[in-house]
Amino acid sequence: MDLSLTKEEQAFRDEVRAFFRDNVPPAIKKKLQENRHTTKQDMVDWTRILHKKGWAVAHWPKEWGGTGWTPVQQYIFNEELQATPAPAPLPFGVNMVGPVIYTFGSEAQKKHYLPRIADLTDWWCQGFSEPGSGSDLASLKTKAERKGDKYIVNGQKTWTTLAQHADWIFCLVRTDPAAKKQQGISFLLIDMKSKGITVRPIITIEGGHEVNEVFFDDVEVPVENLVGEENKGWDYAKFLLGNERTNIARVGASKERIRRIKELAASVQSGGKPVLEDQKFREKLAAVEIELKALELTQMRVVANEGKHGKGKPDPASSILKIKGSEIQQSTTELLMDVIGPFAAPYDVHGDDGSNETMDWTAQIAPTYFNYRKVSIYGGSNEIQRNIITKAVLGL
C-alpha cells in the first residue's frame, strides 16, 4: 500500500501544473475563480490551446487524438485542471458523445465527428432529460419515426445545458413505441440548425442562463445519423453515463475553492479580526477540508483500482464520489456565504450571458450558492446514487 504518487507521476503532475500555469488565459482563470460564466469564445480559445498541446481529448483512443495516459495520469490531469482553475473541455462532446461515437459509431461518423469535437468546431449538447423524464430517464417520449431515409423527430428535451451555443445535439428518442421501456430507444445525432428545432432559455434561480428547453417539431434527421443499431440506444446511454465518473468528485475544484475561501476570509473583518481567525468558522472550514481529504483518497482508491484491474464495469463506489463530491461543493459555497455575511445581498444585476454584471467578486457569492444546489440534482441525483449503492453494493 502506498498512497503517494510515484516519481514518474510526480514529474507528470509538475509538467501538467506548469502547462496550466503558463497557458490558461488569465481572464478565463479569473472568471472561474469568481464563478462567472465563461463565454463560448472563451471555451473555443481554451480548447484550441489544449488541442494544440494534444490534451483536448486526453482519454480518447490514440488513433482519435488521445494520449494513452494511465487512469492515474488522467486523474492527475483532471485534478490539476480543476485546481488551476482551468475550464474542463466541453463534456458533452469530449466525455459524452465522443466515446459513444468511437465505441459504437460507424467509420464515417468517427471520421466526420471526432476531429470536430476535439477542436470544438462543433459544440455539442445533450438531449436526454424530458419534462416527464428526469430520474426515470427510460420513460422518455420524444419519438423518431422512420420515413424512407429519414427519421421524423417530435417531442421535447429539457435541462439542455448550453444549447444556446450548440451546433449539434445527441438525443435519446423512442423508435419503437410498442417495446418495453428501455427497449425501443435509439441514439440520434441531430443538427441544431435543422428546421423545426426551437431553443427556449430556462433561467435558473440565481438568474443565469445555463439550461434550455429544446423543442422538436417534425424535425428531419438523416438515417445515417443513427448511432449503432436502432432500438439499442439505452445500452449506449448507460455506457455514456458510466463513463462519467472521474470528474464527478471535483476534488481539485473544491481544493481551489477552499484556498480561495481562506484568502477571502483573511480579508474580511469580523469583531476586529479577520473571519479566518474566528474559531467557529475555522472549525467549520476544517471539517469540510477533512471530508474533502477523505473524498480525495476514496477517489484515488477508485482510480487505482481501475488502473490495476482494468475499467470493467463502473465501480459502484463511484456513487460515493458523486454524493460526497456534490455535498462538499455545496459546503464550500455555504462557507463563502458565511465569509461575506451581510454583503451577500448586493447586487442582483445580470448581463446578456446571465452573469452578474458588477465587477465586485462579492456579488457572485450568493448566486453561486443558489446555483450550486444543482450539483446534487444533476448527473443522477444523490438519491439515485443511493439507489445505485443499495442495489449494486448492498444487494437490497
Place this chain on the structure above:
Amino acid sequence: MDFDLSEEQRLLKESIDGLLKASYDFDQRKKYGAEKGGWSKTVWGKLAEQGLLGLPFSEDDGGFGAGAVETMIVMEALGRALVLEPFLATVVLGGGFLRRGGSAAQKEAYIPGIIDGSKTLAFAQLEKNSRYDLGDVSTTAKKKGDGWVIDGEKYVVLNGETADTLIVTARTKGQQTDRNGIGVFLVPRDVKGVSVNGYPTQDGMHAADITFTGVEVGADAAIGDPDNGLPLIEQVVDDARIALCAEAVGAMEESLKITVEYLKTRKQFGVPIGSFQTLQHRAADMFVNLEQARSMAMLATMASDFDDAKERATSVAAAKVQIGKSLKFVGQQSIQLHGGIGMTMEASIGHYFKRLSIIESTFGDTDYHLSRVSAAGGLI
C-alpha cells in the same frame, strides 16, 4: 499510488480472519469476557502462536519488523470480531513505547514476553482533570537516589486490571500543563504502593483506576528522557489512534454487514424491510460513511511513518475526526434500522455500537481533534 495489500499482507489477513472465525463468534466472546480480567488467555496464546503479537517489533528484538499496514490489518479484524484481548494496550501502546523509546536493556527485558504472550502491559495516562491533553500530568515522579518515587492517580487504564507492567506518565518537573518535564515509567503492577481498582467498561472491555502511593522504581524504569517524554507519548498515542481508526473501520464494516443482513431477512407488511427506500438510503449512507472512514484510516496508517511530527499529528487528528463522525452515524443507524431487537443485550449489533461509541472518546473525540486540525491551519 497503490491500495492493494501485498501477498504477505493478504496472507496475514487470511490468517487472523481464519483464527477469529474459528474462535470468536458472539457467544464465545461472551465467555471470554466473563474470564478473569475480561479476556481469554487461550485466545491470547493463539494470537501469540500465529506471531501476531510480534508483528511490529524489529527482527533484532525477536519480532517480524512489520509496518503500520500490518497493524491496520490486525486491528480491522479485531474490530470486526469485537475482540476483547489486550492487543491495543500491550502491543500497540506498551510495545510502542518500548520499540520507539526503550533502551536495549528494556527491550530485552519486556519485548520477548509480549511476543510469546506471557506478559501484558497497560498505559496509565488519563487523570481526573487531564481529559484529552497528553501534556496535562499531575502524577509526579520524584528523584530518590538513582531511582524514582511515583505518586498520583490514573483512570480508565485499559487492561490495567491484568497487566503485568504499567507504563505510567508522570511529571518530573514543572507545572501541571508544561510540555516539558513529563517522563514515562515502567512500573510492575504488583509492586508496593500500586492499588488497582478494576472494572468492566461500557464496551465490554476491562479497565482500572490505579493509585500510586510512594511507588519506588529504579533508574532503569524511565523510558527515554524522563524530562522530555511528551514527543514520545504523542507519537505512541498517535499509533494508538491509528489503530483505533482501523478497529473502528472493522467494527463499522461488520455493523453494516449485520444490518444489511437484517434488512434482507426481517419482514413487516409482508415484505423484507430492506425493500423500503427510507431504510435503503440510510444503509447507503452508512456505506458512504464507512468508505470515507476507511480512506482516512488508510491516510492515518501511512502517516505513522511521516518524518514531520506535526504533519503526522494533523493527519491522524483528521482521520480521528472522520472516524468519529462516521462511527456515530453507522453505530446509531445500525441500532435504528434493527428496531427494537437492536436495543437488546442478546443481539450483537448493540455491542458494536457500544464499542464504536467508546472508541470515539478514546484519545481525543471528534471535537477535540477538529480543533487540532483547525489550529494547524487545516489540510489544504
